Amino acid sequence: MQQNIPLIIIWIIIWLIIGYLVSKIYFQTKIKWQRQEAVSRSRSVLLGNVNEKVAPLLPNFPYYYKDLVFVGKWVDYIVFNWLSSGDLKNIVFLEIKSWTSTLNRNERMIKECTESKKVYYDTYYVKN
Numbered sequence: 001m002q003q004n005i006p007l008i009i010i011w012i013i014i015w016l017i018i019g020y021l022v023s024k025i026y027f028q029t030k031i032k033w034q035r036q037e038a039v040s041r042s043r044s045v046l047l048g049n050v051n052e053k054v055a056p057l058l059p060n061f062p063y064y065y066k067d068l069v070f071v072g073k074w075v076d077y078i079v080f081n082w083l084s085s086g087d088l089k090n091i092v093f094l095e096i097k098s099w100t101s102t103l104n105r106n107e108r109m110i111k112e113c114t115e116s117k118k119v120y121y122d123t124y125y126v127k128n
Contacts, residue, residue, distance in 0.1 A: 095111075
């Protein structure tokens with residue numbers, strides 16, 4: 001039994017080293033994958049932001065750029081259609097999306113609210 005103790009200690013050390021190396025390789029691979037995913041998401045967000053700003057300048061854009069008011073959060077633009085020519089036709093909440101991106105929860109709620117005509121105009125006066 002006394003002779004097996006050094007052998008058992010050596011095997012424990014070997015398995016600890018193997019476990020350490022396997023976990024190190026696993027976590028390095030996982031971190032590398034997470035970094036690549038973060039860069040990909042960041043790139044998508046940047047392209048989306050650029051598309052939001054550039055879309056009104058494209059030749060096939062359906063609204064006149066002078067009728068646009070950039071909001072940027074929850075809705076990209078509010079379009080006062082034909083207001084710049086002095087004949088307001090309608091008001092549009094415009095969300096610009098890239099490729100296959102979809103509306104998030106807040107954007108869907110805004111869309112549903114406008115489609116059900118739950119949109120109102122209000123004036124707030126500040127008393128001095």
